[in-house]
Amino acid sequence: MDLTSITPTPQALKALTHPVRLRMLGLLRVEGSATATQLATRLGLNSGATSYHLRQLATHGFITDDEERGNGRDRWWKAAHQATMTGREAPPDDEARETLDAYLQSVVTVLTEQLQRAVEERALLPDAWRAASEFSDFGIRLTPARAKALMDHLDEILLGQEEDDSDDAADFVVQLTAFPRPGTVTGDPS
Numbered sequence: 001m002d003l004t005s006i007t008p009t010p011q012a013l014k015a016l017t018h019p020v021r022l023r024m025l026g027l028l029r030v031e032g033s034a035t036a037t038q039l040a041t042r043l044g045l046n047s048g049a050t051s052y053h054l055r056q057l058a059t060h061g062f063i064t065d066d067e068e069r070g071n072g073r074d075r076w077w078k079a080a081h082q083a084t085m086t087g088r089e090a091p092p093d094d095e096a097r098e099t100l101d102a103y104l105q106s107v108v109t110v111l112t113e114q115l116q117r118a119v120e121e122r123a124l125l126p127d128a129w130r131a132a133s134e135f136s137d138f139g140i141r142l143t144p145a146r147a148k149a150l151m152d153h154l155d156e157i158l159l160g161q162e163e164d165d166s167d168d169a170a171d172f173v174v175q176l177t178a179f180p181r182p183g184t185v186t187g188d189p190s
Contacts (some may be wrong), residue, residue, distance in 0.1 A: 005083040010096040012060040016084065017102040019109045020045065021053050025062055026110065030171065033066040088148065111175050118173070129170070141183065151178055152156040159179045 016022055025041055034042075040050040057063045061080055069076035071123070086104075093099045115135075122130065142150065144149055158174055182188075 004081045006061065007085045007087065008062075010091065010099045012062075013086070013099050013103050015056045015062065017106050018053065018056075019106045020049075021057055022106050022110045024050070024053055024080060025057060026082075028077060030083055033069050033076045033078040036075055037074075039077075042105040058154040072079065076168045077189060088151065111177075113174065114173065128168075132172070139173065146176065147180075151176075 007187060011155045016025070022042065023043060027039060027042060036051040036054055037047050039045075039054070040047040043050070054063065058065075058077070062084070063077050066078040067078040069078075086100060092098050118133070121137070122133070125133070154176060158176070163169075
């Protein structure tokens with residue numbers, strides 16, 4: 001499957017600064033099309049709030065109507081892209097930087113929840129999946145240029161992986177975070 005992605009404008013990115021919208025978009029990307037009612041049930045929300053968030057995602061091009069599924073009564077939504085890309089370069093102005101930081105705060109919230117669920121379900125995994133899973137961190141000393149080169153290399157490896165349709169294949173999540181250890185560059189150890 002070809003990877004399609006969107007690199008949103010700062011204005012569009014504002015729509016993703018809400019963790020509920022990120023969760024919805026993630027579900028539509030991973031589990032496929034759904035109605036507002038189905039998403040509300042899945043996320044423990046009311047369908048009115050879910051509909052509002054879906055309209056915000058649609059307005060900014062993250063989701064579209066799934067015209068193959070609707071029947072006039074039920075409106076089905078699908079993800080318009082498989083990934084959202086923001087790039088590593090600093091945004092051009094303060095407002096765009098604040099929007100990117102707010103978006104990343106929501107991403108961290110959703111990723112942390114996913115990590116917690118993965119650890120909670122670990123005891124239920126077959127041994128082969130337990131052996132394939134890892135919860136590690138690595139601390140290495142690098143310049144910004146070498147750190148960027150490392151991240152580019154990891155991106156290349158991850159994006160080069162082909163999907164496997166074997167019976168024992170499952171959706172496998174690689175969460176990649178990389179940053180200077182807090183306080184080492186800014187001087188603020190708190």
